[in-house]
Amino acid sequence: MQNIKNRGMIFGASITVTTENINEVYSDAFVDNLYNLGCKAIIYVEYVPVTDESSSLAPDEKDRGFMKKQARRQRRRKKGMVFISFPGDEKSSGGCVAAGRGFFHINASGGAEPCPFSPYSDINVRDTSIREALKSPLFYALNTQGVLKDDHVGGCTLYMNKDKVEEIIRTGKTK
Ligand code: SF4
Numbered sequence: 001m002q003n004i005k006n007r008g009m010i011f012g013a014s015i016t017v018t019t020e021n022i023n024e025v026y027s028d029a030f031v032d033n034l035y036n037l038g039c040k041a042i043i044y045v046e047y048v049p050v051t052d053e054s055s056s057l058a059p060d061e062k063d064r065g066f067m068k069k070q071a072r073r074q075r076r077r078k079k080g081m082v083f084i085s086f087p088g089d090e091k092s093s094g095g096c097v098a099a100g101r102g103f104f105h106i107n108a109s110g111g112a113e114p115c116p117f118s119p120y121s122d123i124n125v126r127d128t129s130i131r132e133a134l135k136s137p138l139f140y141a142l143n144t145q146g147v148l149k150d151d152h153v154g155g156c157t158l159y160m161n162k163d164k165v166e167e168i169i170r171t172g173k174t175k
Helices: 001-008 029-034 054-056 061-077 088-092 137-144 162-170
Strands: 012-017 040-046 082-086
Touching: 040 054, 061 082, 061 088, 061 162, 082 088, 082 162
Parallel strands: 012 040, 040 082
Antiparallel strands: none
16 A cells, blocks of 8 residues: 555555454544555445355444444544445445446456446457446446336345346347
8 A cells, every 4th residue: 555655546445344343444543544554445345244154244234323323424534535335325325336327347357347246247448448438338228227226225236136237248238
């Protein structure tokens, strides 16, 4: 981080929040340390268990309330930083913020994907500009077909609509 800061580049940090680290990662000391290293944004991502053994690490409703309160507090405290919570903030911004609605993701091969959690791509930034990539048929379809604004119950909207996303990729249908 220090090296990136020295080069004058903007960067952020993505933090996975578990029941074990929740107090630490929202603490002033943790946030101040990242801020002093030049970090301009923190993305807090709720831990999602993939096995029963790790389910105790997943935040519950009470923890989500805590996360919301702490994010609000840190926003007031550190004006020069951006704090984003997944999936909490998606709920309040009217749904999924992938596919250029709020952000998008470029994978290691250059493929522009709606989100790291929706790893589908129909355009590569090695062959096109980022501006053009944002207008890809997949992104266009997701933005215009109301998929992103489906009711958000706290999980991943595009994961729940995986079949729809795969159909758009397969058929190239944008309407
Ligand atoms: S694809 Fe899932 S994780 Fe990504 S922004 Fe949409 S709802 Fe959130």
